[in-house]
Amino acid sequence: MRDSGVAMVGETASNRRAPNGVAAPPPQEGAAEQADKEVMCVPRLRPSPNAEHVPERYDEVEQLEYPAAMYSIMEQYLPSNLLKAPREKKIEILERICAKYRPNGDRTRRHRVYRERIRLTYKPLHEELSALNPEQFFVQSFRNAIDDGSAEAFRKIMKYQSSGLFAFDMFEPRFCSLIMDEVEHFENWAQEAKFKVMRPNTMNNYGAVLDDIGMEEMLDQLMREYITPMSSVLFPNVGGASLDSHHGFVVEYSMDRDLELGFHVDDSEVTLNVCLGKDFGGGQLFFRGVRCEMHVNGEARSDEVLDYSHVPGRAILHAGRHRHGAKEITSGQRTNLILWCRSSEFRELTKYQRDFSSWCGECLTWKKERRRKLSNVKPQPASAV
Numbered sequence: 093m094r095d096s097g098v099a100m101v102g103e104t105a106s107n108r109r110a111p112n113g114v115a116a117p118p119p120q121e122g123a124a125e126q127a128d129k130e131v132m133c134v135p136r137l138r139p140s141p142n143a144e145h146v147p148e149r150y151d152e153v154e155q156l157e158y159p160a161a162m163y164s165i166m167e168q169y170l171p172s173n174l175l176k177a178p179r180e181k182k183i184e185i186l187e188r189i190c191a192k193y194r195p196n197g198d199r200t201r202r203h204r205v206y207r208e209r210i211r212l213t214y215k216p217l218h219e220e221l222s223a224l225n226p227e228q229f230f231v232q233s234f235r236n237a238i239d240d241g242s243a244e245a246f247r248k249i250m251k252y253q254s255s256g257l258f259a260f261d262m263f264e265p266r267f268c269s270l271i272m273d274e275v276e277h278f279e280n281w282a283q284e285a286k287f288k289v290m291r292p293n294t295m296n297n298y299g300a301v302l303d304d305i306g307m308e309e310m311l312d313q314l315m316r317e318y319i320t321p322m323s324s325v326l327f328p329n330v331g332g333a334s335l336d337s338h339h340g341f342v343v344e345y346s347m348d349r350d351l352e353l354g355f356h357v358d359d360s361e362v363t364l365n366v367c368l369g370k371d372f373g374g375g376q377l378f379f380r381g382v383r384c385e386m387h388v389n390g391e392a393r394s395d396e397v398l399d400y401s402h403v404p405g406r407a408i409l410h411a412g413r414h415r416h417g418a419k420e421i422t423s424g425q426r427t428n429l430i431l432w433c434r435s436s437e438f439r440e441l442t443k444y445q446r447d448f449s450s451w452c453g454e455c456l457t458w459k460k461e462r463r464r465k466l467s468n469v470k471p472q473p474a475s476a477v
């Protein structure tokens with residue numbers, strides 16, 4: 093399994109919490125409006141160091157993955173909103189950046205130690221969550237569609253479908269409760285044990301990585317046996333047929349915690365997002381079209397502006413590169429299970445590619461435009477000598 097990686101997130105969106113947990117400047121516009129203008133990737137380092145910033149010292153920090161001096165040097169390349177983040181957060185971010193360049197995105201030593209400590213000291217509340225039990229976890233209609241495996245069977249269970257977005261009922265209410273209870277139990281344990289929980293990615297201040305608390309194998313099986321059959325049919329152009337690793341976590345929103353999630357793309361080829369509960373108002377997902385890395389900040393076409401309202405037990409499946417965010421909740425508490433499904437084959441094959449017109453809205457527009465221009469070029473009559 094690869095490292096949890098980092099979601100590519102809106103770095104400068106002014107209307108959400110900054111990744112360091114410090115409140116970002118007051119909102120100028122709504123999340124969705126801002127999203128139309130800008131998506132950036134975080135953590136994206138500055139091209140040149142910030143010479144005015146005096147970096148922290150890391151010498152006395154235990155269990156650093158790399159030499160302490162490297163953290164001080166790299167700190168000067170962090171985007172300005174992260175410079176004042178707590179040192180622990182900066183270490184986490186810098187190590188995640190570096191992990192991307194290690195063979196197979198190997199997990200950092202800190203993360204290995206973190207997981208081992210949980211494994212040895214945390215006693216799960218619901219041991220049954222460590223093994224996939226389709227009858228207990230999934231609703232009948234979803235199991236039937238997977239058993240059938242045809243595009244027609246998947247089409248039949250869709251409750252909402254729009255370009256690149258597919259929503260269907262998936263989890264039994266009891267399974268939703270078990271996951272939420274387990275996460276709460278873990279949070280309580282961590283608080284009592286004074287154990288610092290690693291959050292799912294740089295954008296979340298709450299939530300937990302399910303892979304870290306004993307559900308990695310179960311979620312891997314879920315991806316291979318229950319998501320791949322669907323994504324092979326629904327997302328063939330973005331690696332949906334060759335998913336081979338995942339990052340599974342829950343995100344939590346409530347009036348006294350995170351309210352919303354900034355505009356971003358996921359570090360995944362295909363994302364499964366299932367609402368677990370509980371009662372809440374607001375919190376709609378907003379989508380703004382699928383884009384490759386080069387076009388991630390481009391404008392959305394009007395037909396790409398889509399909102400989706402979560403329903404407990406219901407899943408939405410989308411491409412990781414489908415730009416999105418979550419609007420503020422207006423009441424209650426919302427918890428969602430997120431499974432970022434990745435394909436190393438797809439990443440390798442597309443590494444040196446430049447044309448993604450089979451899935452990137454803007455590459456496609458450019459391609460059509462080029463074709464149109466070419467077809468408008470009138471052949472010159474050959475002149476006789």
Ligand SMILES: O=C(O)CCC(=O)C(=O)O
Binds near residue numbers: 099358365416417418
């Ligand atoms: O809040 C949600 O439902 C979306 C979460 C999300 O997009 C993510 O964690 O990548």
Ligand SMILES: [Fe+2]
Binds near residue numbers: 099356357358363
């Ligand atoms: Fe996301």
